[in-house]
Amino acid sequence: MDPGFAALIAENRWLRAQVAHRRLLDLAAGVLAAQMRMSTSDAAEHLTALAAATGLSAGDIAADVVNAVAGSDELADAVPTGRGTTAAAQITEARRARRTATEAEAASTVSEAARTLLRDGLSPYGADSLWLWQWVDHGCLRLAGYAGIGAAEAAAWQWIPPGAPGPFRAVFTEGAPVWFEEGPSRGEILPGPSAQAARALLPLFRRGKQVGLALVGWPGPTALDGTLRRALTGLLDVGGTVLDTADSVRPAVSAPVLVDVLDSLAHPAALLRFHGSTRAPTVDHLNDEAVAALGSPHGEEGAPLVRLFPLVHVELARMVRRAVGTRRTQRAARLPMPAPAGKHAPLLDLRVLPVGEERVLVLWHDVSDPGLAAARATARLQSVATFQDNLTGGGTTWSEQAYGVLGLDRDEPPLPLEAIRGRLHRDDGEVLTDLLTTLTAHQTGAQAVLRVVLPSGAVRHVRVAAEPLISGGTVTGIAGVYQDVSDSRRTEAALTATFDQLTAVHQQAETRHQLALQLQRAIVPEVPASLELPGDLTVAVRYRPATEEYRVGGDWYDVLALPSGKILVTVGDIAGHGIDSVTGMVALRNAQRALAFTGDSPRRLMGWLNEVTLRTGGGTTATAVCALYDPEDRGLLWSSAGHLPMMLLRDGRARLLDPPRDVLLGAVPSFSYREQRIGLRPGDTLLLYTDGLIERRHAGLDEGLARLAAEAERLGDREPDRLVDELLSTATGDTDDDTSLVAVRVGGGRRS
Template identity: 35%
Template sequence: MTAQHPPQTSDLDPRVARLAAVVECQQQEIERLRAERDGRLLVPLAEGVLVERLGYSPGEAATHLADLAARTGISVAELAADLVAGAVRPPRSPVAVPGAAPDFARLPGGNAESSALLEEVRRTADAVAVALWQVQPDGALGLVAHTGLNLLDASRWRHLPVLMDCLPQRAARERRPHWFPEAELAPAVPLLADGHRGARAVVPVTTSRGIAGVVEFVWAAPLPDFPPEQKRRLTALAALCGREIMLSTQPAGALPSTVGLLDSALFARPRTDESGQVADFEIAQVGEDFADPHGRRAADLIGRGLTRTYPLLCAYGLAERAVEVLTTGASAQLGPIPLVARTGGTATPAMVDVRITRFLDGVRIGLTVGHDDHRLAQLLHNLQHIARLGSWEHSVLTGEMAWTEQTFELFGLPASAGPVTWDELCTYVHPDDLPILELFQTTLLAGEEAATVFRLIRPDGTHRQIRAHGEPVLSDSGELVAVRGIYQDLSAQYQSQVALNATRDRLADTEHEAQRQNRIARELQQVILPSAARPVEMDGLEVAVRYRPAEQEHKVGGDWYDATVLPDGRILLVIGDVAGHGIGAATGMIALRNALRGLAVTGAGPGQLLDWLNTTTFTVNRGVTGTALCGLYDPDSRTLTWARAGHLPPMLVRDGVAEQLPLPRGILLGARPSARFEERVLRLRPADTLILFTDGLIERRGVLLDDSLDRLAAAACHAGADVERITDQLLAEATSDTEDDSCLIVIRICPPVTSA
């Protein structure tokens, strides 16, 4: 068989040879262009590596890359290729620790990237071991990643039940870090890697929704102390572990548990048609507290389409609004929408409010169902009466005005007289406030929300200070059809009408509207919350209260307190902080304070009182959010029953030692309609001191919360036994570098009086 040899160029037809030369030239050009393209792609990647590794700005990274290429004599593209290759090269083997289990992949969901990150965190902290637990739905802690632990330790600490007393669970429950320069200073509880008796740091990993996990650092030897800079660095390293590792261990398509979707809402992902347009949404997950209006279980909802599950809500535009939210990212609201709800097999008319927000790759849909319940209606009526609120609505099309019963009471008019019309309202307003009223009405008729404060002159000649808030009502086509709102009587919040008039006259011609409202807010707070009240003795208690306003006038906030004896002999002790600043925060504070005072006479416990107060933030005082701590002290048994709504716990000083009380469950007011507030009971002893405060007393720029609390505790321990001295010293200790209002209540249990 004769061997075949490729033809030589000289043997080819000249035209074929020319064609072969052209093809070869084009192939070389293609390779050159491909190399240039790859180089252009690698240069930005290399610059990103320099930004991440060396902390350069993008401009500095580009300059540094060019300088390196010039000094080494190679092209920028070649140098970029080397840098990128080095950045993605598998990480070097971790430092060997005797008996350690360095392979993170042995844990479910683990991977080499997470192992390398945790090992890098361990080296950065100069620790011998690091462990990361994730909070499970039942409150237990599950070991997600570790480095430096032996297999026995990893197995023993794989699952930490919620009732197990150990440092990670304590950090999760108390929502604060624990720092131990040496193991002997730790409480008598089991210790991770107990073969090492050095320093330990246990840091919770937090998200906007709460505690997501806990990281523990272990050192081989004791440390002199944990300075603030080291605490900040370890806190940042713990946050890095939680963000990068816990999210990376989620299975494909699953929702990360760290986002805390387990609330009263459902999550739906879009379904697209052949053209790529969103045709429907598929329900992917249902929150633990989600209540389906038709009584269906979560298992019956997951996997179903939104239009099939809620056809009536979709007829009102639910699906279309969900597409808009997914596209624009702006939240949307629908309702109230009438439908028939089912509870326990019983069908009842209900109104549903819908709120849609973009979440991950889909939308989060919350449904709030309101039933026509006579008891609830009566409660809301009583709350409106306590808060001195009245509603109104003016039809732009017909000119008719509608008032609620409380509005007639505010104006001092009988219901038989009929409501005051839009045009007649000016005859009931103080002449000096007519421009304010005219601006209020003009703004509303222009289709915008408006709020103001004016003086009302009632038919009997008495004056009332009224806060008015209004909003436009638009048709489906966007046409203004009505304006509606509320009137609130603020007269009880002023010590006298003369003081109010003097404040208004002094500010009317010298301040802009925003400055004037802030000044009024300051006057409101100074009248309601005097800055230095004398100590009050209440049946075995000495109580001293202090309110310190913010130094900057525009920072006037909603801090408040109350201490009063109830008809049943118990003592109501309350402290709180309404979110925001200015007149809105001040009036919101007054509304909550007055409502709680009225509700407290019912004899209900602090948990129920906060439950009712939370209801008012969704019905009467919409838009108000804030924290509160409510306590009821029984002088006979010396017991304090207390609950909190997102507020800092009290600090107890006993036998010269100050410590914060454990946190009961309770989120802030106005966050969730179905919130529940856990009660705790504290039995106090003679000479005990209890300190209640708002966050303005301890929050400082650049200072860790733990350090501020330690500083407050130290000051409380050395302030003596006089409540006035304690309050003044604590307030003076916190005076520097503060930007917010501060409230402080100091309560001391009086020792029994002994006869001579």
């Protein structure tokens, strides 16, 4: 609300309160002027002096003065005097009653006065309704104001003819109240919630003349003792005065059922009357929430929109005309739009509904409704639309997005779900039938994807998700959502094709891996147990493939007894994994075997193997160690091409045999490799291995070699086959590389 307008409303309320306060002060001043024979101005000053001297407010002093001069007036005596009630409490209650009466006199309408009397005067006595009728021509009673009842009930008792009912005639004839503690007598009908509810009928006087009648109601039977009767009589003594504010010709209650519906709502609502395009709409009724939200008093019937909605009356009037002209509900997330923050509170989630030919309902919130906000958020998705089919004759409603989803022009009427059959792909008619059967026959929710053929000939995939609307076991409608899923369907098709391609590639790779594995096993078979070789040598070898991703690598090993009586022991590693590395490994291993039969030294074998790698490896490189053991003198002659040093276990100690610092196979052509010789003793164990055994991602090579040496010393007395198994399980690297391990034991050592 605009701060200026809010300030005017607050000022108006303050002025109205001041009018009631001033009225009470003037009445007390008049009493003092008459009693003390002084002017009214002197009496007003005396009233102020009394307030200052007693420490009470001027309003309390004025109420005491008026109540005292009333003497035997019921209002002064209408305070409960039961056990525990003090004199001070009685005086306080009497002051409240007098202020209530004065405020009612200052009200601008009879209904406003009735609400004041009920809220501040009668409710403490358990009353929940008040009716005020005025005598008019020919002895009829016309309802002038009411509080605590619905508009429909008020409309039913708008007029009371002279002949009925009996209690009204009795009050009018005798001029005295009639009390019904347990409801009226059998056959007599009076307004009220039930036949047994307590009621009180009281005559209303103005200057000694009976001008009307009041009815006070309770929710049930109530004991109406003398104190309560005096209180009600005193409070309603002002009733004749407030009837003077009634209009000379008061219109009948407007649309009473709608008024009651609006009054039952928990959010602001207004009933407007539409006067055609030449006049602005006017207000027929505001519920209590609207009164609180707008800061307007009750009794604004007939007021123009500009008075109650000064900031949005132009936009609101436009929505009213559109609602009446199209017979469709108009909606706005907020008015005004946009609304600068902090300056005024907008009308949120506004809806304007046509009612009949002349009226519209205006509903809004002062706090955003999460459900409506979520619905608007859904509507923002261009591919999502809501719909509702009324199967009992109410037609079909769509959100605006439905036209775009189904490819219809906005001038076309919404189509029921069944009617879109003619726009579907010829193969989807049965899908729609199954969907409708599930919704209507099985009475349960369902969804399906339908292909809608657009006027251009393009096909759009639309998901329909719907729920049946059920009343009394019968499906009365269908509510649901249309969603354009064409993009996701195209994406799904593309992903399916991609997946098929990936599957084919995976199958090809799997075939290559299986082929490489079979080839590797054929060329470098695993040796499950130790080999006994000439020269009292025992050899155990193990090969562990690379991780599952690669399956096979380029490691190889060979142990071969040559015609010369010497024994070839070799280990090598080609860079890379897969079928290419396996085929390179096979070429090098076979070449080395063939060259070894020449009887030449390890350094010559390594030189020839380097040339083979350069000419057949396709740019690959490899490391290798080649050793020749002579059983005659237990001498070991060996050469290395960039490979890890061999490890010698002797007398429980492990040491590395530093190799010559020569280059990798396939790195430099015509390279001359060097060789070294070492004598072995009975009980010595020689370990040849590849880097998969010791390498770790976050540790240096020296650390891996030290760990291997420690484990070898701990396990050194094991037989070669047990030694290699336990070393593979304890001294392992973590680079996911394949591993070859060869253990050569010279006879005559310790056994376990």
